[in-house]
Amino acid sequence: MHKKNMGHLIGHMIYIVLYGLLIISTIFLYNSANILALLYLGCSILVLGFTFLLWSSQARKKGNLQGDINKNFLVESGMYAFVRHPGFLGHMLIISALVIISQNWISLSIGIMLIILLYLAIIEEEKRDIEKFGDKYKDYMRRVPRINLLIGFARWLRRKENKEESGT
Numbered sequence: 001m002h003k004k005n006m007g008h009l010i011g012h013m014i015y016i017v018l019y020g021l022l023i024i025s026t027i028f029l030y031n032s033a034n035i036l037a038l039l040y041l042g043c044s045i046l047v048l049g050f051t052f053l054l055w056s057s058q059a060r061k062k063g064n065l066q067g068d069i070n071k072n073f074l075v076e077s078g079m080y081a082f083v084r085h086p087g088f089l090g091h092m093l094i095i096s097a098l099v100i101i102s103q104n105w106i107s108l109s110i111g112i113m114l115i116i117l118l119y120l121a122i123i124e125e126e127k128r129d130i131e132k133f134g135d136k137y138k139d140y141m142r143r144v145p146r147i148n149l150l151i152g153f154a155r156w157l158r159r160k161e162n163k164e165e166s167g168t
Contacts, residue, residue, distance in 0.1 A: 008124075015117050022095065022110045026102040034103040042101035049093030055079045056086035074133050076140060082152035084140065085122050089147045092118055122146060 059078025079086035092115055099111035126146075129137045143159070145151045 011117065011121070015114065015121075018110055018114050018117070019095075022098050022107055022114060025104065025107045025110060026098045029104045029106060030102050031104070038100050038103055042097045042099075044097075045093050045100065046097035049090045049095075049097055052079065052086050052090030052093060056090060059086070074129075074136055074140060076144070081144065081156055083147050083149055084144050085125070085147050088118050088122050089149065092147065 056079045059080050060075050062075075062078065083089055095111045095114045095118075099107045126137075126141070133140075143155065145155070
């Protein structure tokens with residue numbers, strides 16, 4: 001096994017262990033005497049995170065069905081029209097939600113480590129996507145932000161308005 005693949009595998013294993021620890025710490029270290037409003041906020045963000053994961057999965061499946069099996073197909077529809085990495089954003093939202101729900105420093109520490117690992121994974125994936133798709137992906141990077149949904153939605157609205165104005 002290549003050294004690079006081994007490092008990638010170890011990174012995945014660390015991520016899975018940390019994610020499990022975060023879930024366990026959220027369940028067992030949750031203190032019901034803490035701020036109830038944060039529990040509700042966390043639960044709302046958790047639902048949003050799972051929604052992003054499902055929506056990005058659906059967009060990827062639909063995009064792959066439209067593409068030729070033998071060719072690389074860049075999915076730019078659905079959630080991918082707003083952010084380049086909706087699955088990663090979904091996981092970041094879930095992690096943030098678990099930290100907010102648990103309201104303890106152990107979960108916060110684990111959550112920070114997980115988000116750093118996810119961000120590093122995003123950077124690595126973008127390098128692979130540039131190699132795979134070339135200029136097409138670079139253009140996509142200019143149009144669609146990495147994970148900032150608010151900017152992504154604003155840019156999407158602007159693109160939509162420009163298309164309507166030009167009649168295309």
